[in-house]
Amino acid sequence: xxxxxxxxxxxxxxxxxxxxxxxxxxxxxxxxxxxxxxxxxxxxxxxxxxxxxxxxxxxxxxxxxxxxxxxxxxxxxxxxxxxxxxxxxxxxxxxxxxxxxxxxxxxxxxxxxxxxxxxxxxxxxxxxxxxxxxxxxxxxxxxxxxxxxxxxxxxxxxxxxxxxxxxxxxxxxxxxxxxxxxxxxxxxxxxxxxxxxxxxxxxxxxxxxxxxxxxxxxxx
Numbered sequence: 001x002x003x004x005x006x007x008x009x010x011x012x013x014x015x016x017x018x019x020x021x022x023x024x025x026x027x028x029x030x031x032x033x034x035x036x037x038x039x040x041x042x043x044x045x046x047x048x049x050x051x052x053x054x055x056x057x058x059x060x061x062x063x064x065x066x067x068x069x070x071x072x073x074x075x076x077x078x079x080x081x082x083x084x085x086x087x088x089x090x091x092x093x094x095x096x097x098x099x100x101x102x103x104x105x106x107x108x109x110x111x112x113x114x115x116x117x118x119x120x121x122x123x124x125x126x127x128x129x130x131x132x133x134x135x136x137x138x139x140x141x142x143x144x145x146x147x148x149x150x151x152x153x154x155x156x157x158x159x160x161x162x163x164x165x166x167x168x169x170x171x172x173x174x175x176x177x178x179x180x181x182x183x184x185x186x187x188x189x190x191x192x193x194x195x196x197x198x199x200x201x202x203x204x205x206x207x208x209x210x211x212x213x214x215x216x217x218x219x220x
Contacts, residue, residue: 003087006076009053014038015046019070022056023166026069073149075142088138096146158208167191171199172219175209180216 010016014036021027021035029047033040047068050056057071077088152165159168167189174188186196200217203209210220 003076003078005053006074007078007087009049009055010076012046014042015050018043018046018050019055022068022070026059026067028065028067032068073145075145077138159203159206168199168203171196171203172208175200175217175219180212180218182215185217 017036018032021032029040029043033043036043047056055071056068058066058068060066079086152169155169156165159165170189171185174185178184178188182193182197186193189196200209204211207220209217212218
Protein backbone atom coordinates (compact mmCIF):
# COMPACT_ATOMS: atom_id res chain seq x y z
CA UNK A 1 0.00 0.00 0.00
CA UNK A 2 1.26 3.48 -0.85
CA UNK A 3 2.28 5.36 2.29
CA UNK A 4 0.58 8.59 1.18
CA UNK A 5 -2.74 6.75 0.74
CA UNK A 6 -2.43 5.21 4.19
CA UNK A 7 -1.53 8.55 5.79
CA UNK A 8 -4.59 10.20 4.23
CA UNK A 9 -6.79 7.32 5.34
CA UNK A 10 -5.54 7.47 8.94
CA UNK A 11 -5.84 11.24 9.05
CA UNK A 12 -9.46 10.78 10.14
CA UNK A 13 -9.77 10.26 13.91
CA UNK A 14 -12.87 8.07 13.67
CA UNK A 15 -11.16 5.69 11.25
CA UNK A 16 -8.24 5.43 13.68
CA UNK A 17 -10.68 4.68 16.50
CA UNK A 18 -12.41 2.02 14.39
CA UNK A 19 -9.09 0.28 13.76
CA UNK A 20 -8.20 0.53 17.45
CA UNK A 21 -11.52 -1.12 18.35
CA UNK A 22 -11.17 -3.83 15.70
CA UNK A 23 -7.65 -4.61 16.92
CA UNK A 24 -9.32 -5.94 20.08
CA UNK A 25 -12.28 -7.80 18.57
CA UNK A 26 -14.54 -8.17 15.54
CA UNK A 27 -17.53 -5.81 15.63
CA UNK A 28 -20.74 -5.16 13.73
CA UNK A 29 -21.85 -1.71 12.59
CA UNK A 30 -24.12 -0.95 15.55
CA UNK A 31 -21.34 -1.74 18.04
CA UNK A 32 -18.93 0.56 16.23
CA UNK A 33 -21.57 3.27 15.97
CA UNK A 34 -22.20 3.18 19.72
CA UNK A 35 -18.47 3.15 20.47
CA UNK A 36 -17.78 6.17 18.27
CA UNK A 37 -20.98 8.05 19.05
CA UNK A 38 -21.69 8.62 15.36
CA UNK A 39 -24.44 7.41 13.04
CA UNK A 40 -24.38 3.91 11.50
CA UNK A 41 -24.35 5.57 8.07
CA UNK A 42 -21.10 7.37 8.89
CA UNK A 43 -19.60 4.14 10.22
CA UNK A 44 -20.51 2.29 7.02
CA UNK A 45 -18.79 5.01 4.98
CA UNK A 46 -15.61 4.73 7.07
CA UNK A 47 -15.66 0.93 6.83
CA UNK A 48 -16.10 1.10 3.07
CA UNK A 49 -12.96 3.23 2.74
CA UNK A 50 -11.01 0.93 5.04
CA UNK A 51 -12.21 -2.09 3.04
CA UNK A 52 -11.23 -0.47 -0.25
CA UNK A 53 -7.74 0.09 1.16
CA UNK A 54 -7.53 -3.57 2.15
CA UNK A 55 -7.22 -2.87 5.87
CA UNK A 56 -10.63 -4.22 6.91
CA UNK A 57 -12.81 -7.08 5.74
CA UNK A 58 -16.03 -8.68 6.95
CA UNK A 59 -17.53 -12.06 7.72
CA UNK A 60 -21.08 -13.20 8.55
CA UNK A 61 -21.98 -15.27 11.62
CA UNK A 62 -24.64 -17.97 11.92
CA UNK A 63 -27.31 -15.33 12.54
CA UNK A 64 -26.23 -13.58 9.31
CA UNK A 65 -24.88 -10.63 11.29
CA UNK A 66 -22.01 -8.94 9.46
CA UNK A 67 -18.86 -8.52 11.52
CA UNK A 68 -15.83 -6.45 10.54
CA UNK A 69 -12.24 -7.26 11.42
CA UNK A 70 -8.74 -6.14 10.47
CA UNK A 71 -7.70 -7.93 7.29
CA UNK A 72 -3.91 -7.84 7.50
CA UNK A 73 -0.92 -6.49 9.35
CA UNK A 74 0.59 -3.30 7.96
CA UNK A 75 3.40 -1.10 9.23
CA UNK A 76 3.98 2.55 8.30
CA UNK A 77 7.12 4.46 9.26
CA UNK A 78 7.15 8.27 9.29
CA UNK A 79 10.29 10.30 9.88
CA UNK A 80 10.31 14.05 10.62
CA UNK A 81 13.51 15.92 11.43
CA UNK A 82 15.21 19.25 10.63
CA UNK A 83 17.02 17.38 7.85
CA UNK A 84 14.35 15.21 6.27
CA UNK A 85 10.74 14.21 6.03
CA UNK A 86 9.59 10.90 4.70
CA UNK A 87 7.09 8.08 4.99
CA UNK A 88 8.27 4.61 4.08
CA UNK A 89 5.92 2.52 2.05
CA UNK A 90 3.66 0.42 4.20
CA UNK A 91 4.52 -3.25 4.19
CA UNK A 92 3.10 -6.37 5.81
CA UNK A 93 4.73 -7.93 8.82
CA UNK A 94 6.71 -11.03 7.94
CA UNK A 95 8.25 -13.76 10.09
CA UNK A 96 9.65 -15.52 7.01
CA UNK A 97 12.41 -12.97 6.42
CA UNK A 98 15.88 -14.49 6.43
CA UNK A 99 17.69 -12.51 9.11
CA UNK A 100 20.92 -14.53 8.90
CA UNK A 101 23.81 -12.22 8.17
CA UNK A 102 21.54 -9.29 7.39
CA UNK A 103 21.70 -7.37 10.66
CA UNK A 104 25.36 -7.09 11.54
CA UNK A 105 24.87 -3.79 13.39
CA UNK A 106 22.17 -4.86 15.85
CA UNK A 107 24.64 -5.97 18.54
CA UNK A 108 26.65 -2.75 18.47
CA UNK A 109 27.96 -1.12 21.62
CA UNK A 110 26.60 2.41 21.37
CA UNK A 111 28.86 3.64 24.16
CA UNK A 112 31.99 3.49 22.00
CA UNK A 113 31.66 3.69 18.25
CA UNK A 114 34.37 4.33 15.65
CA UNK A 115 34.12 7.74 14.09
CA UNK A 116 32.87 9.59 17.18
CA UNK A 117 34.70 12.89 17.48
CA UNK A 118 37.24 12.10 14.76
CA UNK A 119 36.62 15.04 12.45
CA UNK A 120 34.95 15.07 9.06
CA UNK A 121 36.08 11.59 8.04
CA UNK A 122 34.80 10.10 11.27
CA UNK A 123 31.45 11.85 10.92
CA UNK A 124 31.09 10.56 7.36
CA UNK A 125 31.85 7.00 8.51
CA UNK A 126 29.39 7.36 11.38
CA UNK A 127 26.68 8.62 9.01
CA UNK A 128 27.19 5.60 6.75
CA UNK A 129 27.07 3.19 9.71
CA UNK A 130 23.90 4.75 11.10
CA UNK A 131 22.18 4.57 7.71
CA UNK A 132 22.95 0.85 7.62
CA UNK A 133 21.66 0.46 11.15
CA UNK A 134 18.44 2.30 10.27
CA UNK A 135 17.77 -0.10 7.38
CA UNK A 136 18.51 -3.12 9.55
CA UNK A 137 16.23 -1.93 12.35
CA UNK A 138 13.40 -1.47 9.88
CA UNK A 139 13.92 -5.01 8.58
CA UNK A 140 14.15 -6.43 12.10
CA UNK A 141 10.96 -4.62 13.14
CA UNK A 142 9.12 -6.16 10.20
CA UNK A 143 10.30 -9.62 11.29
CA UNK A 144 9.34 -8.96 14.94
CA UNK A 145 5.86 -7.82 13.86
CA UNK A 146 5.43 -11.02 11.89
CA UNK A 147 6.48 -13.23 14.81
CA UNK A 148 4.25 -11.31 17.23
CA UNK A 149 1.24 -11.72 14.97
CA UNK A 150 1.92 -15.45 14.63
CA UNK A 151 2.21 -15.91 18.41
CA UNK A 152 -0.97 -13.92 19.04
CA UNK A 153 -2.84 -15.91 16.39
CA UNK A 154 -1.78 -19.14 18.11
CA UNK A 155 -2.71 -17.77 21.53
CA UNK A 156 -6.18 -17.01 20.20
CA UNK A 157 -6.60 -20.75 19.79
CA UNK A 158 -6.14 -21.15 23.54
CA UNK A 159 -7.70 -17.93 24.82
CA UNK A 160 -10.57 -17.53 22.37
CA UNK A 161 -10.83 -15.19 19.40
CA UNK A 162 -13.29 -12.94 21.23
CA UNK A 163 -10.65 -11.95 23.78
CA UNK A 164 -8.10 -9.16 23.59
CA UNK A 165 -5.26 -11.55 22.80
CA UNK A 166 -2.48 -9.00 23.21
CA UNK A 167 -3.56 -8.07 26.74
CA UNK A 168 -4.12 -11.69 27.72
CA UNK A 169 -0.74 -12.59 26.26
CA UNK A 170 0.85 -9.85 28.38
CA UNK A 171 -0.90 -11.23 31.48
CA UNK A 172 0.33 -14.77 30.73
CA UNK A 173 3.85 -13.46 30.19
CA UNK A 174 3.73 -11.57 33.50
CA UNK A 175 2.63 -14.74 35.32
CA UNK A 176 5.79 -16.43 34.02
CA UNK A 177 8.25 -13.54 34.49
CA UNK A 178 7.08 -12.17 37.88
CA UNK A 179 6.33 -13.80 41.22
CA UNK A 180 2.78 -14.48 40.00
CA UNK A 181 0.99 -12.26 42.50
CA UNK A 182 -1.79 -9.92 41.43
CA UNK A 183 0.17 -6.80 42.38
CA UNK A 184 3.28 -7.82 40.43
CA UNK A 185 1.29 -8.88 37.38
CA UNK A 186 -0.75 -5.64 37.38
CA UNK A 187 2.44 -3.57 37.65
CA UNK A 188 4.08 -5.51 34.84
CA UNK A 189 1.20 -5.05 32.38
CA UNK A 190 0.47 -1.49 33.60
CA UNK A 191 -3.23 -2.09 34.23
CA UNK A 192 -5.53 -1.75 37.21
CA UNK A 193 -5.76 -4.72 39.55
CA UNK A 194 -9.48 -5.34 38.95
CA UNK A 195 -9.00 -5.67 35.17
CA UNK A 196 -6.00 -7.95 35.62
CA UNK A 197 -7.78 -10.11 38.19
CA UNK A 198 -10.72 -10.56 35.81
CA UNK A 199 -8.31 -11.65 33.06
CA UNK A 200 -6.59 -14.05 35.45
CA UNK A 201 -9.92 -15.57 36.43
CA UNK A 202 -10.92 -16.01 32.79
CA UNK A 203 -7.58 -17.64 31.95
CA UNK A 204 -8.05 -19.92 34.97
CA UNK A 205 -11.56 -20.85 33.80
CA UNK A 206 -10.08 -21.75 30.40
CA UNK A 207 -7.63 -24.09 32.10
CA UNK A 208 -4.54 -22.05 31.19
CA UNK A 209 -3.73 -20.90 34.74
CA UNK A 210 -4.17 -22.27 38.23
CA UNK A 211 -4.14 -20.62 41.65
CA UNK A 212 -1.30 -21.30 44.03
CA UNK A 213 -1.69 -21.74 47.75
CA UNK A 214 -0.05 -18.33 48.32
CA UNK A 215 -2.81 -16.57 46.29
CA UNK A 216 -0.59 -16.22 43.26
CA UNK A 217 -1.04 -17.73 39.79
CA UNK A 218 0.98 -20.14 37.68
CA UNK A 219 0.63 -21.87 34.33
CA UNK A 220 -1.66 -24.88 34.60
